[in-house]
Amino acid sequence: MQRARYDVHEANGSEPPNKRSRNNHAAVNNRSTETIYVVSISENKSREIGLATIDLKSPNVIISQFVDTHTFIHTLSKLYIYQPVEIIVSETATASDLSVLIQNRFPDANFTSVQRKYFNEDKEPGRARNVLFYGVGIFKQVECLIMKKTKRHVRYLALASTAALIKYVEYIQSISFSSHSLRLTVLSAHCSIIMDSETIQHLEIITNRRNNGREHTLLGVMDHTKTAVGARLLKSNLVQPLCNINTLEARLDVVDVFCRDEKLLSTCRQILSQITDMDQLIHSMQLITVPTQASLRESTTIIKAIIKMKHTIELVSRMAPVVRDQPCELLRAIHDTLSDATLPRLRDRICEIIDEKTVWSKGASNVRNLICFAVKPGINGLLDVARKTYLETSEGEVDRSVVDLTHVKDMNALLRDYQVKYNMPQLKLQYNAKRGFFLTLDRQIKCLPSDFIQTIQQGKKIKCTTVDLQRMNDSMNEIIMLTGRIVEELSHDIRTSLGCIYKTIDAVAILDMLQSFAIYTKGCTNAARPEFSDNGPLVIKQGRHPIAEKISPSSFVPNDTYVTDASNFHVITGPNMSGKSTYIKQVALLTVMAFVGSYVPAQYASLRMVDRILTRLGTGDQIETRSSSFFKEMSEMSYILGHVTDNSLVVVDELGRATSTMDGLSIAWSISEHLACTTKAHTLFVTHFDELTELKAIYPNIDNYHMMANDTRSLYQIGQGVVEPTHYGIMLAARAGLDKDIVREALDICTSLEKEQEEERTKMKEVYEPSILYHEIAHRLYGLKNSTLDQESLRHFMIEMRKNYKSLPESSSDVWFKEKSNI
Secondary structure (H helix, E strand, O other): OHHHHHHHHHHHHOOOOOOOOOOOHHHHHOOOOOOOOOEEEEOOOEEEEEEEEEOOOEEEEEEEEEEOOOHHHHHHHHHHHHOOOOOEEEEEOOOOOHHHHHHHOOOOOOOEEEEEEHOOOOHHHHHHHHEOOOOOHHHHHHHHHHHOOOOOOOHHHHHHHHHHHHHHHHHOOOOOEOOOEEEEEEOOOOOEEOHHHHHHHOOOOOOOOOEEEEEEOOOHHHOOOOOOHHHHHHHHEEEEEEEEHHHHHHHHHHHHHHHHHHHHHHHHHHHHHOOOOOOHHHHOOEEEEOOOOOOOOHHHHHHHHHHHHHHHHHHHHHHHHHHHOOOOOOHHHHHHHOOOOHHHHHHHHHHHOOOOOOOOOOOOOHHHHHHHOOOOOOOOOOHHHHHHHHHHOOOOOOOOOHHHHHHHHHHHHHHHHHHHHOOOOEEEEEEEOEEEEEEEOOOOOOOOOOEEEEEEEOOEEEEEEEEHHHHHHHHHHHHHHHHHHHHHHHHHHHHHHHHHHHEEEHHHHHHHHHHHHHHHHHHOOOOEOEEOOOOOOOEEEHHHHHHHHHOOOOOOOOEEEEEEOOOOEEEEEEOOOOOOOHHHHHHHHHHHOOOOOOOOOOOOOEEEOOOOEEEOOOOEHHHHHEEEEEHHHHHHHHHHHHOOOOOEEEEEEEEOOOHHHHHHHHHHHHHHHHHHHHHOEEEEOOOOOOOHHHHHHOOEEEEEEEEOOOOOOEEEEEEEEOOOOHHHHHHHHHHOOOOOOHHHHHHHHHHHHHHHHHHHHHHHHHHHHHHHHHHHHHHHHHHHHHOOOOOOHHHHHHHHHHHHHOOOOOOOHHHHHHHHHHH
């Protein structure tokens, strides 16, 4: 499907009935060709959202239904992931809060309203039920969804959006989907880790903050895929990581096998590199074009798709024995899928029409000749006559083993004749899919031979053709049209095997993504297979930031992370540019990597299951929404506080620095207390307010950490406890050239302030020191919950702890330890 069809109604001067678009010119022409998403949205008064999405370049419809917040953060996050070129809503919802918000947040997308009746799930689902495919494997769950038409059904909004989406796309694109050709995927609200769009942006998972490119991003670091379907799966997983331990372990088992077996990895990559875009391949054959009379472009598309299908099945057949008898369940499942008996039968059916020697090759002119002679001789008399006429026109002989080169040589012979006849050595032969073969020469030539016709001036070049060249193009076009009609029956047979083909696509995609993880792992200096638990600690030993390490592999300093339920809130302090922000982003990124099934850059990693990653990282005013930095901070924290759960990972960087010191400290203190007291979420809280370190004396689950630095430089190493004053900021100001007298005065003021603070800390210490000791004991004992020590070792550990805390009163230490030591 071509993007230009978005403009078809403008081109012919008509508009679809009751269609109102906020932007007359869609942004599709300026977007990446990787995906073209159209999204349909419906909502009710309870803030339930039904979302249906289709990629116009692949045969997938993805639906979901969920309850959103008053800020519609989940809907906006999903739209950010899809980056749709068009968003469809009911005409009765154009002024709703959600619609207004979407138009402001996604100004480049077409915002289109259609009649409410197309969202009526009681009347329109018949069309959806007819074109959606849900007959194999995981898609069986959809049958109940499609067959039920009552509003009592849990996903009636998603079904309504699906009905409107299919109706609209078929109309606006002038196509009709074949029966049961669109694969339907139902996204569960609990199948993946939730990350909002701000988190995805600030962690630089898909695009960087500098120029929105993929360089220096997690995707850029991890993407070693060889196929388009594998690349799409990787991108989708990075923004929606899994939260199923069994699936993650199965993926890691495959990565293990690839890392151990270099030959297996190399062979798989070599075969995968030859596989064409399977999603787009299927999409070319799932449409019945309106009108039914196919154009030259559509005939070319279907012929290419058939040839590519034959080529892909042959490659898949080569892949199946490569992954056979491997020691992991997922690879065996992939082998079984690639060995499906339907695939060779489908190839045999194709080879009844298509010559077995036909092999897919790239290059526009090669492809043009390839598709002309793909069908076997004797299949169709008219086609044989058309080919003979073409050969007589080009005065060439056909060698079927090199058919893709012979006719290009004929064209080049004609070119040489023109160059000699008209003394034009600069004359060139070029080709494009729309015009076919044509001639180009410099614009500075004023007088052209009369043989040169249909001249077009374009830039510094003149494009033209000749009668002989046009005759050869016309003959070739006639062959393509006849061939397209012949292979249409083949495309129908392929549609009947969609179940097997869809499973094959999934198998190739997951295999490609996992080999990509293996390549990343083998390229790491030190990478660890992550371990998972339902309620265990977050432990990372010598972890490294995957993006920063890629930029500076030799100078990056690794760090440890240890977060437990007993110490789940870490206050992190340190001077400017000491690595605080990099450290907390590192923890979040390693979590994402682990939950897509990849090794992580660390010596060891153990993670508990996470349901969402919540961050407050970015700063800066938002002019388009008239929001100050502080307002943006508070909005993000409001979202975090409203959605945090006991299984969340929360990362907060420098909260409160965009307002006055007292206001900022007060808010940071209050939010810290709330997070520490009301949830077991693992929280990393970077702050420039040293006063927050005093929270440790009050709350046993709060711990203090700092980024180390001396007077002259940062060490980029995290340490436990409160940072000692180093006057690093003042020293940095001196190095930047600040006047010496000003620096000396600043040191005097700083010393005076520190003296006052030390007096306050001494008073606080006298009050809270016993509590701090109790907290330390509790933390150490809680850590034994996940210990693998035997009973005797545990007993000795308890005895040593008793000795270390002898200073505690008898009532609070000896008695307690005596009781606990009897194990």
